[in-house]
Amino acid sequence: xxxxFQLVIxxxxxxxxxxxxxxxxxxxxxxxxxxxxxxxxxxxxxAFISWQLYTWGLxxxxxxxxxxxxxxxxxxxxxQVVLRPVQDSSLLTVVIVTLGVFLGLSSLAGFIWDYLIKxxxxxxxxxxxxxxxxxxxxxPAVGVFVVLLALAAGLFAMFQFTKIGLAMRAxxxxxxxxxxxxxxxxxxxxxxxxxAASLGAAGGIFAAPKVFLEPFMMxxxxxxxLASAAFGGLDSPLGAVIAGLIIxxxxxxxxxxxxxxxxxxxIVVPLVIIIVTLIFRPQGLLGRKYIPRx
Amino acid sequence: xxxxxVKNLVAGYGQVQVLHGIDLxxxxxxxxxxxxxxxxxxxxxxxxxxxxxKTSGSIVFEGEELVGKKTDEIVRRRIAHVPQGRGTVAQxxxxxxxxxxxxxxxxxxxxxxxxxxxFEMFPRLxxxxxxxxxxxxxxxxxxLAIARALMLDPRLLLLDEPSLGLAPLIIKGVFETxxxxxxxxxxxxxxxEQNANLALSIAQSAFLLETGEIVASGPAEQIKNDDSIRxxxxxx
Numbered sequence: 001x002x003x004x005f006q007l008v009i010x011x012x013x014x015x016x017x018x019x020x021x022x023x024x025x026x027x028x029x030x031x032x033x034x035x036x037x038x039x040x041x042x043x044x045x046x047a048f049i050s051w052q053l054y055t056w057g058l059x060x061x062x063x064x065x066x067x068x069x070x071x072x073x074x075x076x077x078x079x080q081v082v083l084r085p086v087q088d089s090s091l092l093t094v095v096i097v098t099l100g101v102f103l104g105l106s107s108l109a110g111f112i113w114d115y116l117i118k119x120x121x122x123x124x125x126x127x128x129x130x131x132x133x134x135x136x137x138x139x140p141a142v143g144v145f146v147v148l149l150a151l152a153a154g155l156f157a158m159f160q161f162t163k164i165g166l167a168m169r170a171x172x173x174x175x176x177x178x179x180x181x182x183x184x185x186x187x188x189x190x191x192x193x194x195x196a197a198s199l200g201a202a203g204g205i206f207a208a209p210k211v212f213l214e215p216f217m218m219x220x221x222x223x224x225x226l227a228s229a230a231f232g233g234l235d236s237p238l239g240a241v242i243a244g245l246i247i248x249x250x251x252x253x254x255x256x257x258x259x260x261x262x263x264x265x266x267i268v269v270p271l272v273i274i275i276v277t278l279i280f281r282p283q284g285l286l287g288r289k290y291i292p293r294x
Numbered sequence: 295x296x297x298x299x300v301k302n303l304v305a306g307y308g309q310v311q312v313l314h315g316i317d318l319x320x321x322x323x324x325x326x327x328x329x330x331x332x333x334x335x336x337x338x339x340x341x342x343x344x345x346x347x348k349t350s351g352s353i354v355f356e357g358e359e360l361v362g363k364k365t366d367e368i369v370r371r372r373i374a375h376v377p378q379g380r381g382t383v384a385q386x387x388x389x390x391x392x393x394x395x396x397x398x399x400x401x402x403x404x405x406x407x408x409x410x411x412x413f414e415m416f417p418r419l420x421x422x423x424x425x426x427x428x429x430x431x432x433x434x435x436x437x438l439a440i441a442r443a444l445m446l447d448p449r450l451l452l453l454d455e456p457s458l459g460l461a462p463l464i465i466k467g468v469f470e471t472x473x474x475x476x477x478x479x480x481x482x483x484x485x486x487e488q489n490a491n492l493a494l495s496i497a498q499s500a501f502l503l504e505t506g507e508i509v510a511s512g513p514a515e516q517i518k519n520d521d522s523i524r525x526x527x528x529x530x
Contacts, residue, residue: 163397170394174383180344181446182369182398288385 005135007256008249013141014210014224015248016148020203021218021225022232022240023155024196030172030235031192032087034094038101040222042078042197043204044215045105046071048113050205051120051213060121068201075197076190083193084186109215118213123206144206151199152241159237168192172235220267224251227270231277233287243285247273297322297482298343298450303351305342312338314506315351320450320499325476325483327493327514330503336486337378339503340452343484344368344375356449370398374443378454381439384428388419391427391438395445405445412441415471433464440471444481451475453485457492465489469496494518 021043028036036042050067054060078101086097124143128136159165170178171188179185203225204218211217228247232239251269254261261268277284296319306312312335320326330336342349345365353360360368374395375381382391392412396405413420416437422430427438436456443451456472457465473496475481487493494500497514502523510523517523 166390166394167397170383170386170397173385176346176377177381177383177394177442179346179365180369180375180377180381181394181396181442182366183394184364184366 002134003256004253005132007252009135009137009141011249011252012245013138013144013248014252015245016144017203017207017210017221017244018224018228018248019148019241019244020151020206021200021221022228022244023151023237024200024203025225025229026232026234026237026240027192027196027199029229030237031168031189033091034083034098035226035229035234036196037095037098037222038105039196039200040204040218040225041102041105041109042071042075043200043207043221044218045074045109045204046197046201047120047204047208047213047217048109050201051118051208052113054121060123063121064123064202064205067205068198071197071201072194076194078197079190079193084190087189106215113215115215120205120208120213122209140209147202147206148241151202152237155199155237164188164191223267224248224270227274229284230274231284233284235288236284236286239284239286296320297356298484299352299354300343301352301354303339303342303349303353305338305347305349305351307338307347312506313342316501316503316506316508318501318508318511320482320484322482323476323480324498325472325485325496326499326501327497328484328486328501328503329488329490329493329517330486331488333505334503335506336488336503337454338506340375340377340454340484340486343452344373366398369446372446372449373452374446374448374450375452376439376443376454376456378458380427380435382427382435382442385426387426388423388430388438391442392445395442396447399445399447404447408445408447412444415474416441432460433467436460436464436468437471440468440475444475444479448481451481451483453483455487456485457487457489465492469493472496 021039024039025036028034046067049070050063053063053066058066082097082101083094086094124140127139129139129142130137159169167178167183167188170183171185175185207221208217224247228244229240231247232243247270251266254269255263255266298320300316300318302315302317303313304311304315316339328336328339338347341347343353345360345363345368349361351361355371355373383394386394392409396408399405413423418434419438419441422434427435430438456468460468469492472483476483485493485497494514494517500511500514500517501508502510502517510517
């Protein structure tokens with residue numbers, strides 16, 4: 001049983017990171033209908049910013065907070081400069097543009113910080129926080145999970161109890177009505193991108209000590225995050241959080257118990273989950289089902 | 295001077311011009327109707343008034359030019375627009391819809407009082423305040439859309455075919471409500487309709503729109519009783 005619990009705990013740790021990036025994807029999808037393929041690279045860029053601030057002498061947590069704030073601004077700028085001009089074009093055009101952002105950001109990161117692997121600072125001490133018999137619960141696992149819960153609770157409170165949250169939900173559900181009650185739709189979409197960039201940044205910065213910091217660090221995490229968003233329901237933030245955790249745990253258990261998967265074929269797990277979701281429950285766990293009224 | 299003065303309004307979608315220079319005016323406190331068949335440009339007229347499509351010409355509201363202003367700036371001048379079909383957020387509860395209707399207002403006490411007023415005027419909505427708008431009947435949704443618009447505390451209320459897709463009895467109820475709102479709150483309204491008879495019964499002035507041009511206008515009473523206009527444009 002020790003192995004089982006150890007795998008579950010490690011799964012929750014990675015799953016929390018998937019959830020953060022999945023939340024970012026869901027927020028942008030809900031407000032614009034766009035699956036932002038560049039979300040992972042944006043997170044990677046944020047992780048580099050955090051690392052840069054750290055090497056300039058800031059503490060790891062201060063660097064994290066500053067990087068998250070900078071990411072918020074960069075995310076808004078990216079939306080205004082790159083995506084807003086094409087937002088009324090066909091979906092294919094917009095997807096190609098996000099692919100362009102994807103490639104551009106990874107090249108830019110390589111250009112600025114080169115491709116050598118960097119070791120970012122650990123945000124949590126490595127030793128176990130508590131032990132149950134032979135099961136060790138590591139501080140990083142608990143720490144990342146708690147941060148995820150805090151972010152999710154903060155998002156929920158913002159959506160439910162603030163004016164900007166009300167505006168964001170109105171834009172996500174019905175742009176025309178949102179416009180007609182005086183919501184500045186473009187401003188709301190811009191803030192949504194900033195928010196998504198910040199959430200992704202948190203995911204990237206927590207992922208960096210685990211996968212090491214380099215321009216391609218988020219490639220697999222993006223696939224897990226997309227799987228989480230699809231599995232949880234592309235328009236459901238709560239679904240993204242739950243699905244991210246489930247996928248983190250399931251991939252770890254599959255890797256640990258199913259012989260031929262091991263650690264090499266783990267990446268197949270999210271892909272299988274995407275396919276099964278799309279076949280049996282296309283709207284995802286908690287997503288809305290679209291039933292057009294005739 | 296009239297509250298809304300539209301001169302030589304031209305509007306359309308992309309390359310297609312729908313309105314070819316229409317004039318209309320609405321006096322403070324009155325109900326004005328724009329009548330016309332499908333494709334005459336009724337919806338386009340309202341969309342032009344709230345800046346949702348590219349427009350030229352002149353729209354003067356309370357002495358201020360609106361052409362070139364963005365939708366949210368126009369809404370901030372308290373022009374409420376109930377679009378065709380569903381002017382509500384289907385996933386929001388009744389209460390949330392009313393709350394979002396008052397989005398630009400910062401007078402919390404006034405908003406709460408107005409919400410109470412809406413629930414008194416529409417008891418059906420009060421019963422369903424925690425239900426999502428999408429689960430309401432067509433008539434209830436139209437009432438909610440009107441209530442949502444009233445939450446803006448509008449100086450001018452624009453309504454796009456409030457009768458669309460509703461049963462005759464429900465339509466009658468909607469128009470009675472509009473008349474009541476006009477009398478009680480002195481809300482100025484511009485209603486766009488195909489249902490000429492009913493619309494004219496609550497209006498003081500009327501405009502006839504045909505393929506993007508105003509072909510007749512005058513007091514509602516006069517339009518209603520003019521046989522030639524009735525036969526040519528209203529078809530009864």
